[in-house]
Amino acid sequence: MGEISHKIEKPLQINPIRLSQPMGAALAFLGIDGCMPLMHGGMGCTSFTKVFLTRHFCEPIAIQTTAVTDVTAILDGGDSSIVEAVHNITKKVTPSLVGLHTTGLTETKGDDIRGAAKQVDFPMVYVHTADYEGGLESGWGKTVKAIIEQLVEERSQVQSDKVVLLPHVSMQPIEVEKLKDFIALFGLEVVALPDLSTSLDGHLGEKQSALSSGGVKVEAIVSMADAATVISVGASMQLSAEALLKKNAAMRHIHMDHVQGLVATDALVEQLLALTGMEQPPASVVRWRKRLQDVMLDSHFSLGQTRVMVTGEPDFVAGACELLSEAGARISVALSTVDSPQLEAINAAKVMVGDLEDAEKLQAEYDLIVGSMHAEALAHRFGKALVLRGFPCWEIVGNQLKNDLLYEGGAYFLCETANAAEAMRMGSHD
């Protein structure tokens, strides 16, 4: 491990990569079927989030706003605009859940969202997500924890073959699906919370709605505590897993910091074998492991001479750095959006919380960037290779179909990265 710095030393952020907690909360609620994410704040908070996610996923995004104004900001305790928003929307549609989350504005006011939730006739989960704290990942994590605490019923028995999967925010819809399928290959039944794999996976929806479509059903969440095992992926999901364990003492917890690369995937397989008593994983798993090993060898020539900067949400950075390091890439900079306990474990020469101005100053230290669309200008200016990952990736299509996890996704990711590095080197010899 190299040097770690946990906070930004400058007074400001320039070309920020940090994203907001309310946005993470909204995204988590979108992974629940028939949910109405309701952002309690000024209408711009919702509008920016809606445009941001629409452009990233190329899907319609259902988010509503309480549209706090100067008058309600000062005079109102917060409840009337929440109740009015729910009333206005439910005239037309019937949500299975109202996902109420706050913003910096309403947290500064100190609105009583718990009190407001009591005045609403629909099932509601409320969560405090000030945007002057944390980031996208913690907003998602806090929301999943709140959903579990407020919806899941306590149980004492377990179904031995049932697994609850708690994915972190940077897992693309296809990655959630691939991981669910992977676990199911071991004969287990999997429920993911949230489940973007069935809501934002790029399917053609039946109709455009004020509610999310696809995703895990509210009934499935309510009865979630009868699963024998909970698998959390990402440090940001630890607290959610702990909340679920409180609902049933008989549950067993498997935590993975990430499921990227050979070592981590091996560890998951080992756990799943132990869980099911199987001696061998299914044949397709064995085949993909061999393919990943082969790709690691094939790509190591290129990656071994490539210095990489990985930027994004901490759980994403941790997994991507591990996968690349296993094939010999030199991670010179790991640039995280926010601080996280995960940073301590990241395999990189320099681990820091920062912005793209910091990345610019360090440009002599890397050849290839793994990061969002905001890194494009940087890559272009200094002639770096770029592998687009994270939020937002607007000018490309297919974000929801990018799989970097497990043996299979790891193989594809290493190929893509090695090819990007080679293309850059070819270009630089022109």
Next chain:
Amino acid sequence: MATKPKIRELLDESACAHNKTKTAGCNKTVPGATTGGCAFEGSQISLFPYADAAHLVHGPITCVGASWETRLTRTSWQGRDMTQMGFTTGISTNDVVFGGEEKLRQSIDYIVGHYAPQAVFVYSTCVTAMIGDDIDAVCRQAQQDHGIPMVPVHAPGFVGGKNLGSRLAGEAVLTHLIGTLEPEETTPFDINLIGDYNVTGDMWQYAPLLKELGIRILSTLSGDGRVARIRTAHRAHLNVLVCAKSLISLPRKLKEKYGIPFISVSFYGKRDTSASILAIAEGLGDADLIARTKQLIAREEARLEERLAPYREIFRGKKAVLNTGGNKSWSIASALQDLGIEVVATSVKKSTQVDKEKARKYLGEKGVLMTNPGAEQAKIIDQTGADLLLAGGRSLYTAIKKKIAFADVNQEKKKSYGGYEGLLNLAEDLKNALENPVFKNVARRAPWEK
């Protein structure tokens, strides 16, 4: 010097036809039924195109973290394009409790030291307005210390929608920049362009024609704009308001304060582009200029007609539904008609009274003026058998569902549709949309779905 603009006074815009209706002003928001942006976003749209200035957003990360590098506002500024950068104090819990003024001041110093901007615009946001940070005082002091303009922009999101934010941005420029510098030289044909943000280079479609006529763009607010130029805007002979609504207070006040007349124009479509260029010439009141302008218009229209000929056949009998905002409700409609496409419906949800009247004029008695396009457009497409939907990105899914061609005419568009050249871009995009087999293909039923 820095007085905060009075929001009530700005909402009571005498030059805005909205005032005659009973929902006075543009400030109405409905919880759960509002999808538009906020005042901060409006101010950002209006001022960020000044690429030579730093735009420092004093607030939590949401405000600019989710919104930098979003718009294709092009610039010819040779230095670093600061429109495509995000600067934010990114305030934390600590700042909310103890105040963020010190951090703001340090941030300004950092920006001036590292990026040498021509000015710094400082935007207040909901949280920093609420905790009462005095951005006027910080800007005043920083301007004294650094000797470049520091412009406080008081448009926190909760004061209203995008339109009000644009007005507040105009107010900030009027108070702190316009009239603070004299131009090196003046010409009889100096104009200011107000409200064209040069998204996808829209302004550059017609600016060369103005130049050919000897009309000089003294300054812009704010497409391809320069801080030094807008400071001289008080010496122009005509203000040309390119967007009909959002910045209307500014030319009205410039008229009152400096006696500069103003006109409101649109550069979408052949008829409107021609009418606008002529209106500018007439506004400058020079007989020779007007004559030369008429010649130029005749030449350009003939050239355009020739190049449009191949498209006419493709567009014959085609019907379009248009869902966009403000003056685009009628200006894009007029452009479509110039291409020979029938416009069966347009949205007037975000239009002024004047916009609505114009939309009615262009669409005729049969045309539908949608007041709730989100709900209405799908039905109208069915009823009329429309072939095209032109709207913002969020309506893409309506088009896909209805299996008809779609073109994005809002902020996420990639190409300019302005001026004569832009109309050709629009024709080409619509041709490609209409000829694309994708809608037929995705509608195909699976073999197992009989």
